[in-house]
Amino acid sequence: MKRRDFVGLTSLAAGALFLPSIPGFGGNLVDPERLLEQVDPAVKKRLADAALNAAKSAGASYTDVRIGRYLNQSVFTREKQVQNIASGESYGAGVRVIANGTWGFAATNDVSEAGLAKAAQMAVAIAKANSKAQKEQVQLAPQKGFGEVSWKTPIVQNAFEVPIAQKVELLLAANAKALDNGASFVNSSLFQINEQKYFASTDGSYIDQDIHRIWPTFTVSVVDRATGKFRSRDALSSPMGLGYEYLTPKAQDQVAGPAGTGLIGYRNSYDMLADAALAAKQAKEKITAKxxxxxxxxxxxxxxxxxxxxxxxxxxxxxxxxxxxxxxxxxxxxxxxxxxxxxxxxxxxxxxxxxxxxxxxxxxxxxxxxxxxxxxxxxxxxxxxxxxxxxxxxxxxxxxxxxxxxxxxxxxxxxxxxxxxxxxxxxxxxxxxxxxxxxxxxxxxxxxxxxxxxxxxxxxxxxxxxxxxxxxxxxxxxxxxxxxxxxxxxxxxxxxxxxxxxxxxxxxxxxxxxxxxxxxxxxxxxxxxxxxxxxxxxxxxxxxxxxxxx
Incomplete structure (x- = not known):
């Protein structure tokens, strides 16, 4: 992704219909209810062991396996209408090895013991082929194994459990606030990601993690029809490693900006409606600003x-x-x-x-x-x-x-x-x-x-x-x-x-x-x-x- 795309992604609603091209989104479109499913860690351990054993038998001196289920959901609106809603899933495994002092990697969406074993063998074959051009052998810093452990983003409310209708209602309410305060155009969107990741290695680790992220955003534009001038203001939200609780504003999470600006800073919760209303006023003010x-x-x-x-x-x-x-x-x-x-x-x-x-x-x-x-x-x-x-x-x-x-x-x-x-x-x-x-x-x-x-x-x-x-x-x-x-x-x-x-x-x-x-x-x-x-x-x-x- 080009550096300029970093900023461009704050106005993604305009490209809502091309969702699969957005980095980290797309995959196989699924029913939203599928996003709540989990894979048993015992099953993932059995699959990982199949890859670890196959890599060792093929000649790997080190192996790690990542079994990942990557989920995403996005909602796009503009003014008083919904532009797009999509829920995606990507599920598979990647096997990384060192053989003959050289890295090799292979991945598969055949999430079975046979599929992972085959990927492991392929990774070793790639490493051995690469080793012919390797000048110095890979040296890894030592790492102890942790056994079977887990970690989860400490969320209060899983965003994927919140009905889509509720999310749409919030975005349209934010749009309405902007329009009521003088906006000519407004688009808003909500991105949610859940990474269900399982890691296993020959160091002796079996790590199960459940990671959540959320990002509400919008762009408000005001047009002065007399002069043809227009100005915009994007949301002052920040994407966070939180659940849907981020969209339930709390006074203790707000920090007043400088006197005379009306700005509010946000910590662990965000008031999308208040920010949309202020954005419209500020976009209008920009037109006549010196x-x-x-x-x-x-x-x-x-x-x-x-x-x-x-x-x-x-x-x-x-x-x-x-x-x-x-x-x-x-x-x-x-x-x-x-x-x-x-x-x-x-x-x-x-x-x-x-x-x-x-x-x-x-x-x-x-x-x-x-x-x-x-x-x-x-x-x-x-x-x-x-x-x-x-x-x-x-x-x-x-x-x-x-x-x-x-x-x-x-x-x-x-x-x-x-x-x-x-x-x-x-x-x-x-x-x-x-x-x-x-x-x-x-x-x-x-x-x-x-x-x-x-x-x-x-x-x-x-x-x-x-x-x-x-x-x-x-x-x-x-x-x-x-x-x-x-x-x-x-x-x-x-x-x-x-x-x-x-x-x-x-x-x-x-x-x-x-x-x-x-x-x-x-x-x-x-x-x-x-x-x-x-x-x-x-x-x-x-x-x-x-x-x-x-």
């Missing part, structure tokens, strides 16, 4: 915006496979090279910048108990007090940087795809001094407040970039002075993160998420969250995106 004057500004960035900047300039930059050049042909490399890490003093950002990777963060998209090669997940530092201290890595990468363990961030988008290194939840730690958004703005003489994700561009080394947003407000002498338009900021990664001057405290901390983050050849998607509190960056270059050059 265009930004280019120059240097102090930027106050909301978490629903800053998450994308974290994702692109830190999350991807610190993937070890990218640093090592494994992704150079498709997605680029990284400026954060090993020589910078080895100095132990490379100042990636200011001393306020503490970035952690965390595959256990509750409510996050990337939260799992174990990764797709059987490693127990955890949290680790990437940037400490502004200094680069580590990368994200998996079992066959750890030894390259002199470490003896994987970080537990291996993932495959389905049973038929080989697992590889993917981004963990990568988050900016909140400030330790009590500070609200209004407190932060009081200290800004000339600045801009930005909320929501927008268009962006970043180079192949994750260094030079440009980011837009959804809504922009000018700050003058410590107060919000009104909405502006046509804003984008430009910087390089090191310059930008070293300009970090203040971070709000834990009470403002929220998560941004990517439901369809693309990487790899063949391309795969994964889901990942990025947490932060509202953060200020001083003296950042802002351009006017509406002005013509020359």
């Amino acid at each position: 265009s930004v004057v280019p120059g240097k500004y102090d930027l106050v960035l909301d978490p629903n915006h800053l998450g994308l900047t974290i994702h692109e300039s830190i999350g991807h930059a610190l993937e070890l496979d990218r640093v090592l050049g494994y992704e150079a042909n498709y997605a680029g490399t990284s400026f954060a090279t090993l020589d910078k890490w080895k100095t132990k003093n490379f100042q990636y950002g200011s001393k306020l910048v503490n970035i952690v990777a965390d595959k256990t963060q509750p409510g996050s998209l990337g939260a799992v108990g174990y990764d797709d090669e059987g490693v127990k997940t955890g949290q680790w530092d990437l940037i400490k007090n502004g200094v680069l201290v580590d990368y994200q890595k998996i079992r066959d990468q750890a030894g390259i940087v002199g470490q003896d363990h994987s970080d537990g961030c291996c993932y495959a988008q389905s049973w038929q795809d080989v697992q590889f290194q993917r981004m963990a939840n990568v988050s900016l730690q909140p400030g330790t001094t009590k500070m609200s958004v209004d407190d932060m703005i009081k200290n800004v003489d000339k600045g801009i407040y930005i909320a929501g994700r927008g268009s962006y561009s970043i180079d192949q080394q994750r260094y030079n970039f440009q980011f837009g947003g959804q809504t922009f407000y000018t700050i003058e002498k410590g107060k919000i002075a009104g909405m502006i338009e046509d804003v984008a900021y430009q910087a390089n990664t090191q310059e930008f993160w070293n300009s970090c001057a203040a971070i709000c405290d834990q009470s403002d901390y929220r998560m941004f998420g990517s439901f369809f983050d693309g990487k790899g050849q063949p391309s795969q998607v994964s889901a990942v969250s990025h947490g932060s509190a509202t953060t200020r960056f001083n003296g950042v270059n802002v351009i006017n995106t509406a002005r013509k050059i020359g």
